[in-house]
Amino acid sequence: MSRWPAATLIRTKREGSRLSAAQWRALADGIAQETWSEGQVGAMAMAVAWRGLAAEECRDFTFALRDSGRCLDWSELPGPVLDKHSTGGVGDCVSLALAPLVAACGGYVPMISGRGLGHTGGTLDKLESLSGYEVNPTPERLRRTVIEAGCAIVGQSEDLVPADRRLYAVRDVTATVDVPDLIVASILSKKLAGGAQALVLDIKTGSGAQTPDAADAAAMAARMQAVAAGSGLALAVALTDMGQVLGREAGNALELRAILDLLTGRPGCPRLRGLTLELAARLLCLGGIAAGHEDALTRLEHALQSGAAAERFARMVAGLGGPHDLLEHPQRFLPQAPVQRRVPAEDGGFVQALDVRALGECVVDLGGGRRMPGAVIDHAVGLAEVRGRGEALARGEVLAVVHARNEADADRAAAAVHAAFTLGERAPVPVTPWCWLPTVPAE
Secondary structure, rough: OOOOHHHHHHHHOOOOOOOOOHHHHHHHHHHHOOOOOHHHHHHHHHHHHHHHHHHHHHHHHHHHHHHOOOOOOOOOEEEEEEEEOOOOOOOOOOOHHHHHHHHHHOEEEEOOOOOOOOOEOOOHHHOOOOOOOOOOOOHHHHHHHHHOOEEEOOOOOOHHHHHHHHHHHHHHHOOOOOHHHHHHHHHHHHHOOOOOOOOEEEEEEEOOEEOHHHHHHHHHHHHHHHOOOOHHHHHHEEEEEEOOOOOEEHHHHHHHHHHHHHHHOOOOHHHHHHHHHHHHHHHHHOOOOOOHHHHHOOOHHHEEEHHHHHHHHHHOOOOOOOOOOOOOOOOHOHHHHHHEEEOOOOOOEEEEOOOOOHHHHHHHHHHHOOOOOOOOOOOOEEEEEEOOOOOOEEEOOOEEEEOOOHHHHHHHHHHHHHEEEEEEOHHHHHHHEEEEOOEEOOO
């Protein structure tokens, strides 16, 4: 038994005092071994939200979470082990395309991902739109898929960062999803345990993000860099605007279909495509695969146009238990909602602003997200064809298309979509879609 009872550590942090590295290890072990109750885990999360962590504490907490289970070793792979993570945003499905793109260019991407948090969707939930896809494969199946496909997007196994897996679920229902120190520790502990040599981190800002304020996002980025320094992980951080839905869709199967369109060359959202290539290009440079940004983009475009990236995605899906002919017959495997309701603009004008968080909450209310840990998700529901900021609309043109389970749900969602859009006579000032912070090299 730990010499620091849970109540003692909670009280210490609640009162604003620092915990030592040994105390953070005791805390992480207590969460992982379930000697801490769910209430105690939630109380500590709230204490961190209230008091915050010193930089050294955040580093100690990150490493304690990492060391609460085993760490993966990919030393036998012939290429660099690369990874990407986003802090979450409505319609953010970049990881699903980036992993096979990087794999098609010679990298290896064992990506440990998570489920939806709050109003933002989760990568694992999107992949589970495909019947049979194993988000928790055996270690042997995970290793085989990474070797054969070059990428595998999976969840945390029982013994990989178990403390964070339990904390992650509690945060989702205790209003601590958006706590910067918890975000930093959660992300980096998983990436370090997953064996990544280089990481591109996409920190979202704006109304559709977990960290809407740009200054708060920049501060979190600095904390990420401070924790990563000296860990052996090369880190590049992008700040990405989430003042609109990232692509055109928000909802699990809908976003997965958008990624299949991107990978197979069908028309899609230029914003989603552009960010995916930008993040993937930086990762190729960090991994030493590309000589520079233009070389990286050339390689990525070839991976798309040749079908190599789509083939890697299909190989990953089949390797992890999903359908073997997904690319040929996507409509057979992606669930569709029975009610599809077009939501027309009541007046014409330019889309000046969107309450993207409200759109994300709308998807959750339709059943596409969780209000309680372990709740069943409806993968078919969500929003499609969502218009973006600055677009000109005539009266009656579609703001979005609601995909719902029944007419009553569609009515409520349509009202929420109307309320989320602000139209006006003039186009808004364009916003820079992303910017890069200085890169932290591996040490």
